[in-house]
Amino acid sequence: MDDLRDIAHFVEVARTRNFSQAAARLGMPASTLSRRIAELEAGLGTQLLVRTTRRVDLTEAGALFLSRCEEIVEAARGARAELSELTRRPRGTLRISVTPDFATTFLAPVIVEFYERHPEIDLHLDLNPRRADILSEGVDVAIRIGMPREPYLYARKLITARRGLYASPAYLAAAGTPLTPLDLAVHRCLSVSSGEPLPWVLHRGDETEEISVHGPVQANAPGIVLRLAAAGLGIAAADEVMASSHLERGDLVPVLPDWSIRPVPIYAVTASKVHPVKTRIFLDFVQKALKGFGAAE
Numbered sequence: 001m002d003d004l005r006d007i008a009h010f011v012e013v014a015r016t017r018n019f020s021q022a023a024a025r026l027g028m029p030a031s032t033l034s035r036r037i038a039e040l041e042a043g044l045g046t047q048l049l050v051r052t053t054r055r056v057d058l059t060e061a062g063a064l065f066l067s068r069c070e071e072i073v074e075a076a077r078g079a080r081a082e083l084s085e086l087t088r089r090p091r092g093t094l095r096i097s098v099t100p101d102f103a104t105t106f107l108a109p110v111i112v113e114f115y116e117r118h119p120e121i122d123l124h125l126d127l128n129p130r131r132a133d134i135l136s137e138g139v140d141v142a143i144r145i146g147m148p149r150e151p152y153l154y155a156r157k158l159i160t161a162r163r164g165l166y167a168s169p170a171y172l173a174a175a176g177t178p179l180t181p182l183d184l185a186v187h188r189c190l191s192v193s194s195g196e197p198l199p200w201v202l203h204r205g206d207e208t209e210e211i212s213v214h215g216p217v218q219a220n221a222p223g224i225v226l227r228l229a230a231a232g233l234g235i236a237a238a239d240e241v242m243a244s245s246h247l248e249r250g251d252l253v254p255v256l257p258d259w260s261i262r263p264v265p266i267y268a269v270t271a272s273k274v275h276p277v278k279t280r281i282f283l284d285f286v287q288k289a290l291k292g293f294g295a296a297e
Contacts, residue, residue, distance in 0.1 A: 003043075006036050006040045007040070007072060007073060008073050009036055009040075010037055010040055010065070010066070010069060011066065011070055011073050012025060013033070013037060014048075014058055014062065014066045017055050017056045018055065018056060019034055019056065044065075046059075046061045047061065048062035048065055049062055089120060090118060090120065090121055090277045090278040091121060091278070092121060092122070092278050093124055094122070094123050094124070094140050094141065094278055094282055095124045095138060095140045095141075096123060096124065096125050096139070096140065096141045096142070096143065096282075097126045097141070097143070098126070099127070099128070099143070099221065100127040100223070101222050101242060102143060103127055104223070105239070105242050106241070106290065107125075107143075107286070110285070110289040111123060113289070114282065114285050118278075118281060118285075121278050121282070123282075126139065129221055131144065134153060134270070134271050135271055140270070140276075140279055141268050141279060141282065142269040142270075143158070143266060143269070144266070144267055144269050145265070145267075146264070146265060147265075148267070152271075153271060154269070154270050154271070154272065155267040155268070155270075156268045156283060156287075157265055157266070157267050158267060158268050158283075158286060158290055159265075159266045159287075159290045160264070161240075161241070161263060161264045161265075162239070162240045162260060162263050163237055163238060163240060163260065163261040164238070164243065164260060164261060165235055165236070165237055165255040165256055165261060166226065166229055166235070166236050166243050166246065166247075166253065166254060166255060167229055167234065167236070167252065167253065167255050168231070168232045168251055168252055168253075169251075169253055170232045171188075171229070171233070171234065171235070172253070172255070174232075178235070178255055178256055179256075181202045181209035181211050181256065181259060184211050184213055184235065184256075185211060185212065185214075187213075187215075187234065187235050188214075188215045188233065188234030188235065189214060189215040189234055189235050189237070190215050190216075190217050190218070190219075190228055190229055190233060190234045190235065190236040190237070191213065191215060191219075191225070192218070192219060192220065193218050193220065197214075197215075197218050200237055201262045202256070202261055202262075203259065203260050203261075203262070204258050204259045204260070209259075215234050215235075216233065217233065217234075222238045222242055225238055226238050226242060226243055226252065229246075229252060230246050230251040230252050236252075237261045268283050268286070
């Protein structure tokens, strides 16, 4: 940056052909400006200016250097002006990797309002339950469950999703209603998992119960697990917000409503801790909007 600043100083002196005038326009002492130009010449190993008591002239090398430097300085000033405008009115494309269920339940209500406020930011949503490779796939933001495993990525918690247990009235009529967490061991339990099924950890106040559950289906998307539970296949552990539409229709009812299953933290994962303006605005907006679901961080 010092080299670019010294080049800008040289261009100003070359244009005015006067150190005092150039220093006044740059807002610095003439002695400091003269010293910086001398250091620039020393660094380049050639004389750029011929100084006399009346004026300043360019050497042949100085004239050649000026022809190149004017383009550099103008380009830098143009870039700075564009960056300033971008800061005031962010624009561009933001590519987001997110699961279909999270996008449908949480992002869809937010995106319309975000677009109304920031119409020059385009959102490209990659709806996929797999973990996108942020660096190789050019993803700006990946919304994931849990902290990233990759040590070189950065995470910002967006929401802690509360979860409960749900089943259809028909299933409970046929299989019986669990009265305690231990009763779940004899029920068909539908898990959201992409690997080996984990025990369900339930909480009620200071009480905690860890139950090993079994069932005919596990999936890496809570939406399908809820639909299967609504069809009478078993008891599902799922996000409260995602289950709300089923509860309103009556095809699911809460199971063990005094107990809650361990909540799930949702993170926005990025490749850098310092975000471009468009990314920061989007993350701030989403995090604030998720407070409406009652579980935002």
